[in-house]
Amino acid sequence: MNTSPVRTNASLCLAATVTPEGVTRAPLPIRAGRVGSSRAAWAYQLDLRDHLIFPALINAHDHLHVNAVPPLIPDIPFPNSYAWIAAFQAHFQDADVSAALRIPKALRLRHGALKNLLAGTTCVAHHDPWHPVLDEPDFPVALLRNYGWSYTLGWQEYGPPVQQSFLATPAEWPWMIHLAEGTDAVAQTELAQLDMLGCLSANSVLIHGVGLREQDIERVIACGAAVIWCPGSNRTLLGRSLDPRRLCEAGRLALGSDSRLSGERDLLDEWRAIVDTCELGAAQLLGLATTQAARILRLPSRGALLPGAHADLVIAEDRGGDAVRSLVGIERSQIRAVVRDGVPQIADTDFAEWFAVTGTEAVPVKLDGKPKLLAKHLAEPALIALEPGLERIADWDERACDVAVEARYH
Structure with missing residues (x-):
């Protein structure tokens, strides 16, 4: 500011x-x-x-530093995010991708924040390591600061270890992890794996959740956890997204854009892509990016x-x-x-x-x-x-x- x-x-x-x-x-x-x-x-x-x-608006899930990186457009849907990660390794050799990643990270982070601001979003949950530029007083948006995170269960080369991160996160802070980002058996087993690790609780915030089955959703609701819905990214990479109705009715769903690397341009575009085809009403959709997002991310003065x-x-x-x-x-x-x-x-x-x-x-x-x-x-x-x-x-x-x-x- x-x-x-x-x-x-x-x-x-x-x-x-x-x-x-x-x-x-x-x-x-x-x-x-x-x-x-x-x-x-x-x-x-x-x-x-x-x-x-x-x-x-509150964007409950973004990777701010990759919004200018050209996306990998799949010929057919990936079965899960791990298959997308594997395919993206060759995409790093693309000249346009290499050029985008040579842009200083601090500038790319500011750009991701600016694209959110232009669409009416003033607070973002950035799901990646912290960077000094995020603390600068003129950073374009406010950020979720009191939280813990791990990247995912099946690809732990990046981000804090799952159990270590969860145990180190105060119970009053949200703890975020990509989970069940897929349509196959791998994705469908991840909630049970997380539960066995002792990392499913009232402050667990699960990103994507496409592979969650009906009984899994009820388990999420019963323990007070929540899901961040990124429908644009899910459709692009996986060919479909989760049914948002039950989680929304229970107040356990928020909306994220997941960056332009896989998702829509911003939250407004996410809304436009679903407003006429989703079972949710307009007021419910507004809640996913305001009041419900603030409650799930423990942000009492926002939304x-x-x-x-x-x-x-x-x-x-x-x-x-x-x-x-x-x-x-x-x-x-x-x-x-x-x-x-x-x-x-x-x-x-x-x-x-x-x-x-x-x-x-x-x-x-x-x-x-x-x-x-x-x-x-x-x-x-x-x-x-x-x-x-x-x-x-x-x-x-x-x-x-x-x-x-x-x-x-x-």
Whole structure:
């Protein structure tokens, strides 16, 4: 985030706030980067009539550093993730893959965070070793920090040993592992293996779970564990995904993108790919990336618009009809603003005044062809160059921006 002093007190007026639980029409106060219980003495008032305010999204599973690596497209579905890992070894020799991996890891991690932010995601669970860049104050998104992890049961050349990692993780922290990522007998036996190791408990967070059978899902629910659903990645690599309904009804399911190496572009694309074919309703899908994700990842100050929560917001136009569908199913360029800790990070150009009052310098960009303002600390050329659809605007009509701001706020 911008480390210079900012004025983050604001009152967002005349908009409807939308959560999986319903729609509320009341001013949303922001005090010192958090959702307030009342309006501050000095607060920048923003008229958001005909708009909807959502909690910013939580991506419960991403590998931030590989989002610019060209994917391996299978001719036929793999039976499990281990077969994909084996096939990918030859893919490392591809010139484009080699070039992508020569990009400094710190930059690739920032890029993975930026691609999340552009789609309304302000908090990510990164399932890989920690890197110093993740601690930098201007890193584009917040990260899950209090957790334990192992990579997988059947490929332990990477990441902490399973039992050692599980035992070292406090019970109040989530412990994550890829599990049952496949459709064959290998995947179907992994939950029992994990249980035999003593690593299945209320803080176990199982990534993918495609091979979980009906009785396995009931076992997961009974012990209070949870599954992170990455349907785009599962369909690409394995040809199918799990049935999300039972886990969702039990509150034991969250949504992840698993990076562009195998999954969809971002969580918005994940939603669009499933919203018309899934048995889940739009409010349930919203919950998978907000309230349920926050509960499963033990993030009490995220995923909601309650007093004390981080003022991480997504603002969209009210298009009438089902309010939740105004976010679930839209393009990232249609988001009006993404806000982190009360400060806009990317927004349409008529939000220029909001950037200014928070002390945040913004630069003009285009996102998928639409003019936007992007916080300057996110606009380094090397970072923008990694993100398809994002470009700096060289010839910026400042007067046109001023006219838009004047028309909106005065």
